[in-house]
Amino acid sequence: MADKTTSAPFVRKEMLAPEGPPATQIGAVKWLRENLFSGPLNTLLTLAGLTTIAYLLNLALPWFLHSVWNAKTFSECREIVANTWGPDAHGACWAMIRERWNQFLFGFYPNDLYWRPVLTFLLLFVAIVPVLFREWTPRLMVAGGVVGALILWLSVAYGDAIPAGILVVILVVAGLLGRSGRKYPATLSWFTLIFPVLALWLLWGGSIWMSVAILLGFVLGGLAFRLVSPAGGLVFGATAAVLVPILWWYYGSEPFALALDRITGHGKPFWLREVRSDDFGGFVLAFVIGVSGIAASLPLGIILALGRKSDMLLVKWICVGFIEFIRGVPLITLLFTASLLLNYFLPPGTNFNIILRVIIMVTFFSAAYIAEVIRGGLAALPRGQYEAADALGLDYWKAQRLIIMPQALKISIPGIVSSFIGLFKDTTLVVFVALLDPLKGITDAVRASLDWKGIYWEPYIFVGCIFFVICFSMSRYSMHLERLLKREHR
Amino acid sequence: MKTSVFLGTLSVAALAAGFASSATLDDVKARGELNCGVNTGLAGFAAPDANGNWQGFDVAICKAVAAAVLGDSSKVKYVPTTSETRFTALASGEIDVLSRNTTWTFSRDADLKFTFVGVNYYDGQGFMVRKDLGVTSAKELDGATVCIQTGTTTELNLADFFKVNNMSYQPVAIQTNAEGEQQFLAGACDAYTTDASGLASTRAIFPNPDDYIILPEIISKEPLGPLVRQGDDQWADIIRWTYNALVAAEEYGVTSANVEELSKGTDNPEINRMLGGEGDLGAMLGLDKEWAKRAIAASGNYGEIFAATLGEGTPIGLARGLNALWTQGGLQYSPPFR
The missing domain is CATH 3.40.190.10 (Periplasmic binding protein-like II)
Known part of the structure; x- marks a missing residue:
């Protein structure tokens, strides 16, 4: 009897479960091998990097972990750190920020009026939405709701009738415009136009009629252009559009504002307590200069870029001279000129607002750079685009507005936003003309008080973080815009 | 915001500047x-x-x-x-x-x-050093590194003082008092020099003021x-x-x-x-x-x-x-x- 079982061939009845990939080929190990330890050089660099990080963490981490949030003076901070963590321990003293945060944000703006810069800041978002966004996305709606709620809360808590009135006007006008069928943020663009004078009034106070008078100047300029240009042509129209407002501001605006002021008196809805420019400081100052500079330098930059490419010799050379002069000079020189040199030329006692002077200089500076960035965009456009515009029979301005500029600006977005970010950070340079910027002006002033003398890193870190948030947002927005406007490869 | 006043007065600026003060x-x-x-x-x-x-x-x-x-x-x-x-x-x-x-x-x-x-x-310009440096007079600072604010008269005074006493020094340029304190505490320089009043207030806020001394020499007059x-x-x-x-x-x-x-x-x-x-x-x-x-x-x-x-x-x-x-x-x- 043969043993059948021994001779039976092996037949696998069930399949083996598939083996997982080798341990070195999956998950974190694979990633580490491929990215950090792929060869001797990379291994070495990785180790060096890790050592550096460990060293830095070892330096900074205890300092952060030993943070003190509650203290009245720097020495008290030190005591708390020494008592809690031992005599040799170092610790961050954020108590200083806690005690003086208001000066970093508002400078010497009167405490009871903080709601005004905050409200202006919130309204700024309302004003830039029509410029920045084309459609109401859900996220935008949520953000709008939050901003609206904050404005409402401010108006109820602090501003009595004034901000509530502003809010009602915005809602009513936006509602009316919305009813006519345009359900886009652009319905709010009228608010963008009046925001500068509204902000002027809210921040500096005084009579609202002065702001109205300034606004009226622009309206008159627009009217003059409409009336003159059909009869006298573009050149006369533009001249009238410039001359009429200047004449109005020079002769008409003050009597107008004073007369209305006399009628309304210094009553609540028309009058806000005046705040002097000297009281501006910290991030209020940085924002006032930064936002005005950004808003004014883009149009000026476009005009300069067009002027530089113009066929009219005089216009061309003026623009070239302006751009090259401003770009050839450091910003600090311009600021010194604005604050010091000008003082020698102006009669003693002249009150030419220093913040206004700085804004003008910063705007010029930034506009010169933006002009060159935009010129780069113009140069990148194929010649065919210009010819196509000509072939369509468009005149110069229509061609620029409808065909050339939209494309040139789109190409220039990264460069323009870089200029804006640079401008915003450059606002800290006003410390050299003795304005209290958040980075050094306020920091030095706080450090000079005996309570906080000797503190070093904390204010810089605090201010740096705020700047980072703002500049990073600008950068993210520009990337969003680039994605949105991408036309080539869809 | 009196721009009109500003513009109007510009024209008489030259006249007024002479005796307005x-x-x-x-x-x-x-x-x-x-x-x-x-x-x-x-x-x-x-x-x-x-x-x-x-x-x-x-x-x-x-x-x-x-x-x-x-x-x-x-x-x-x-x-x-x-x-x-x-x-x-x-x-x-x-x-x-x-x-x-x-x-x-x-x-x-x-x-x-x-x-x-x-x-x-x-006031007058003085020096501060760490006590363990073992220096008791500014005349012993030959070859020292000195933290000094650039672009001030203190910088010139310092150069004069070391030249007169035939000594050499290594300047460490700093921009502000706060930076100077930081550098000095970190040991970037042997001596810190500025006005004596500034030295006193700087020393007062150090973690261990007793570890530092202000040298007796005052090398300049600062009224x-x-x-x-x-x-x-x-x-x-x-x-x-x-x-x-x-x-x-x-x-x-x-x-x-x-x-x-x-x-x-x-x-x-x-x-x-x-x-x-x-x-x-x-x-x-x-x-x-x-x-x-x-x-x-x-x-x-x-x-x-x-x-x-x-x-x-x-x-x-x-x-x-x-x-x-x-x-x-x-x-x-x-x-x-x-």
Whole structure:
């Protein structure tokens, strides 16, 4: 009897479960091998990097972990750190920020009026939405709701009738415009136009009629252009559009504002307590200069870029001279000129607002750079685009507005936003003309008080973080815009 | 925002610039406010507190002048000035008086056309070193690394001192006092040099002040004082005598606490003349009788101001030293009120 079982061939009845990939080929190990330890050089660099990080963490981490949030003076901070963590321990003293945060944000703006810069800041978002966004996305709606709620809360808590009135006007006008069928943020663009004078009034106070008078100047300029240009042509129209407002501001605006002021008196809805420019400081100052500079330098930059490419010799050379002069000079020189040199030329006692002077200089500076960035965009456009515009029979301005500029600006977005970010950070340079910027002006002033003398890193870190948030947002927005406007490869 | 005023006055600028500066007192009275240039922040001398109120040794001068001229020590607009902007601000009329730890030098007085009205603090440049360095005199600092603020007179003084004593040094350039403190604490330099008052206040905030010593040598003279534009002698006199009143008040024992009482009359005719009880000294300055009384009441006499802002009771802890009254071996001396 043969043993059948021994001779039976092996037949696998069930399949083996598939083996997982080798341990070195999956998950974190694979990633580490491929990215950090792929060869001797990379291994070495990785180790060096890790050592550096460990060293830095070892330096900074205890300092952060030993943070003190509650203290009245720097020495008290030190005591708390020494008592809690031992005599040799170092610790961050954020108590200083806690005690003086208001000066970093508002400078010497009167405490009871903080709601005004905050409200202006919130309204700024309302004003830039029509410029920045084309459609109401859900996220935008949520953000709008939050901003609206904050404005409402401010108006109820602090501003009595004034901000509530502003809010009602915005809602009513936006509602009316919305009813006519345009359900886009652009319905709010009228608010963008009046925001500068509204902000002027809210921040500096005084009579609202002065702001109205300034606004009226622009309206008159627009009217003059409409009336003159059909009869006298573009050149006369533009001249009238410039001359009429200047004449109005020079002769008409003050009597107008004073007369209305006399009628309304210094009553609540028309009058806000005046705040002097000297009281501006910290991030209020940085924002006032930064936002005005950004808003004014883009149009000026476009005009300069067009002027530089113009066929009219005089216009061309003026623009070239302006751009090259401003770009050839450091910003600090311009600021010194604005604050010091000008003082020698102006009669003693002249009150030419220093913040206004700085804004003008910063705007010029930034506009010169933006002009060159935009010129780069113009140069990148194929010649065919210009010819196509000509072939369509468009005149110069229509061609620029409808065909050339939209494309040139789109190409220039990264460069323009870089200029804006640079401008915003450059606002800290006003410390050299003795304005209290958040980075050094306020920091030095706080450090000079005996309570906080000797503190070093904390204010810089605090201010740096705020700047980072703002500049990073600008950068993210520009990337969003680039994605949105991408036309080539869809 | 008076742009129209600005433009209109531009045309007469050349005419007005010549003689508009001759009546600072009238300008200040008309404005109802004293524009006083101060440091953007220097411990003990001028610094804003958490509510934005300026305080300090130099600020007290502004307050006293405002009290004397306008009758209210709070009617001051403090204009923070940097070392670059201070002289232009004064020359252009943006400020009426500069009270910003400014050293009285020949060229500033004669060439820059300013009038220094007195010396409210006699300072001088000194050195601070770590105790374990084993140095007891600045003459032993040969070959040392020294932290020094660039672009200041202290830099020149330092070079002079080492040259005269035939020594060498390695400068470590710093920009601000705060940076200097940081560098010195981190051991980037053996010695830190700046004004002695600055050294004292810097040392006071160190974690272990006893580990550091200030060397005895003072290598420069830094008489700090308030200054005004040249050419308006009446205004210069007002600042000068307001300051003298503060010094004289300390000498005669007039304090902010008893000035009210003493102004009713004392046995000392000098006090009576100063406080307006006898004669009419104020009228000679273009002020009223009680100008000095109000100046003293603003933040006290010289000694009180010193004690409250810089003195040994404060964290800065400066001794009076040269700034004691002449009767106590110092240099503070007021001409007679007569």
